[in-house]
Amino acid sequence: MTAPSPDRRRFLAAGAAVLGAAACAQPWLPGTARATGRPLPDSPFTLGVTSGDPLPDGIVLWTRLAPDPLNGGGMPDAVCPVEWELAEDERFRRTVRRGIAQARPELGHSVHVDVRGLRPDRPYWYRFRAGGQLSPAGRTRTAPYAHQRGGALRVALASCQNWQHGYFTPYADMLAQDPDLVLFVGDYIYESAPTSTAVRRHEGEGEPYTLVEYRNRYAQYRTDPDLAAMHASAPWVVTFDDHEVDNDWAGEVPQDPDKQSHDAFVARLTAAFQAYWEHMPVRASAVPHGPHIRMYRRLEFGRLARLNVLDTRQFRTDQATTQQGAEASSMTMLGAGQKRWLLDGLHGSPARWNLIASQIMMAETDLLPGDGKLWSYDSWDGYQVERNALLAEFAGIRNPVVLSGDRHLTMISDLKEDFADPDAGVVGAEFVGTSVSSNGDQDEVAFHAQWDPLKADNPHWKMIDCHRGYHLFDIRRDGIDAQVRVVDSVVRPQATARTPARLRVEADEPGVHVV
Incomplete structure (x- = not known):
């Protein structure tokens, strides 16, 4: 990649603009849950945005709808369409890609958009919209052309x-x-479980074991x-x-096998990997299969x-x-x-x-x-x-x-x-x-x-x-x-x-x- 230019050193403001309380979706969308016809709760983009795993022609864009982030997310048990937009400028005057992704309840209403067809080694700006509400804007960058030599x-x-x-x-x-x-x-x-002597206290009542508990910790x-x-x-x-x-786990062996049975730890791995996928900007190749994930x-x-x-x-x-x-x-x-x-x-x-x-x-x-x-x-x-x-x-x-x-x-x-x-x-x-x-x-x-x-x-x-x-x-x-x-x-x-x-x-x- 080329050396950073001065204009890239300006950070994009991360304030969300609310554009209204439009209905969330059409009556039906593919999947296991019905799309909600009610307005979304306020501030669905509390967890921000990010991008990851850059390719010369592609990038993964991520967000998760979570208006009540520490209590399971606070979203209706329904599929919600999320518009996404990618532009060549931070004012979004030169949009190059746009589309609609489905935020699904079984995936914690997380969104992973694997955008392709981009130009190598250049910055892009992106954002999401759901229920008439706009996410913070993010900035990302594609990898250099595969045969490019030099650069930084x-x-x-x-x-x-x-x-x-x-x-x-x-x-x-x-x-x-x-x-x-x-x-x-x-x-x-x-x-680790919450402690009253911490600089900042962990949420919850103990260590996470279930999917909802891991979601709350990531949130x-x-x-x-x-x-x-x-x-x-x-x-x-x-x-x-x-x-x-879990501290010092190895394969399917927990730190304390005398306290966590194999079946219980496999269930914990399954929950932990699911929550990890839901909160990271990684491709579909990393979608977990039970207690296994390809990272x-x-x-x-x-x-x-x-x-x-x-x-x-x-x-x-x-x-x-x-x-x-x-x-x-x-x-x-x-x-x-x-x-x-x-x-x-x-x-x-x-x-x-x-x-x-x-x-x-x-x-x-x-x-x-x-x-x-x-x-x-x-x-x-x-x-x-x-x-x-x-x-x-x-x-x-x-x-x-x-x-x-x-x-x-x-x-x-x-x-x-x-x-x-x-x-x-x-x-x-x-x-x-x-x-x-x-x-x-x-x-x-x-x-x-x-x-x-x-x-x-x-x-x-x-x-x-x-x-x-x-x-x-x-x-x-x-x-x-x-x-x-x-x-x-x-x-x-x-x-x-x-x-x-x-x-x-x-x-x-x-x-x-x-x-």
């Missing part, structure tokens, strides 16, 4: 936004930086104004980690970058509990099918940069000072054989860069062919992005007292930091310039942002360097 791509990496731990203030700064794309690698919501998160503004300003590419369902996929940005989005939850074996277990050859994070898909996509890539969105940290974290190893078994360290085999493949891949989350800290590392060998070659770079709000405002002194003694055992770490925020990447043919963007606080609705570190990955030189 600005990507923001985010993850781990816990409503109860703080406000989503990093998004206000992200909005000002005007990325071409937001890559969110997991923990969009947290399934609460969507009402954060900074998150809503960022959703409306750029296309998103999303994948989930564990907290969208690993590949997006192209000309010949500049190929983005491989992983699913490190559905296909993994249950976490090991010992070092010996973590070194077993039977342990898999990706599953056989996804692993073949990933390797085929890496080896056959025509792109300058091969990006891998992995929810879980890939580089080693040795938690034991001195001799021996101590690993976190939920990360790639708990799947040693598969991880090491994948890193060996990286040696034959052009410019592999892993973008991760999960850890609630910034941890930027060289990826090595063998972390047990100090002299092993560097085969890539990894950026573990800090959390948007999870862990709240951490004590820097305590953080460094915990982590600094481990640096000698992890010489591949290039930078660690405990602040909340996100990472920003400017990707060009000759290199990737990365900024660690952090805020001073997430316990207040406003914050001040800064850049504590800048890093660079040179093309065809594996590893990352602090600038």
Whole structure:
């Protein structure tokens, strides 16, 4: 994508204009529910708009009708037609596509419009109308032409936004930086029960288990104004980690199988995936089938970058509990099918940069000072054989860069062919992005007292930091310039942002360097 121009740095006002109380629909529409003939409740677009998964000729547009967002949505149990419009200008004087989508009650009255026939590498503006009421306007952008060389791509990496731990203030700064794309690698919501000591209290009475409960939790998160503004300003590419369902789940195994039977957890997975689909700007290929959803996929940005989005939850074996277990050859994070898909996509890539969105940290974290190893078994360290085999493949891949989350800290590392060998070659770079709000405002002194003694055992770490925020990447043919963007606080609705570190990955030189 071309470098952002000054006019793209203006954010579109997100106020909804009410145009009247027209009836919602015709008497009958295809589907399982009757179309309502009554006016819609006021303010159906409380959850805003967003777009996602850009193609050179297409984009997914999303909204959900929810006039009472924290109580099941508040819509009639009926199909409602929603008009959509896509234009080349923010005043909608040059409309290029328009149509009608059906907001269905069995899908939470969510709307996913997969628009095609667009021009590559250009901005578009979009909006929705239902019951005579107009949504906020959103801005999006298509990917470059498939064979385009050069150009630039600005990507923001985010993850781990816990409503109860703080406000989503990093998004206000992200909005000002005007990325071409937001890559969110997991923990969009947290399934934890409400607590009275939280900065902001979760809705509901406990953890979500049913579809309505998950819908309410997503709806609460969507009402954060900074998150809503960022959703409306750029296309998103999303994948989930564990907290969208249950902490540290693996395959069809919950965190606490002694408390959640297999059948009960399968029902929970089914509800969680349905709510996830309803709230994310993803294509119909991701429509869930019971407790299964297809989220690993590949997006192209000309010949500049190929983005491989992983699913490190559905296909993994249950976490090991010992070092010996973590070194077993039977342990898999990706599953056989996804692993073949990933390797085929890496080896056959025509792109300058091969990006891998992995929810879980890939580089080693040795938690034991001195001799021996101590690993976190939920990360790639708990799947040693598969991880090491994948890193060996990286040696034959052009410019592999892993973008991760999960850890609630910034941890930027060289990826090595063998972390047990100090002299092993560097085969890539990894950026573990800090959390948007999870862990709240951490004590820097305590953080460094915990982590600094481990640096000698992890010489591949290039930078660690405990602040909340996100990472920003400017990707060009000759290199990737990365900024660690952090805020001073997430316990207040406003914050001040800064850049504590800048890093660079040179093309065809594996590893990352602090600038």
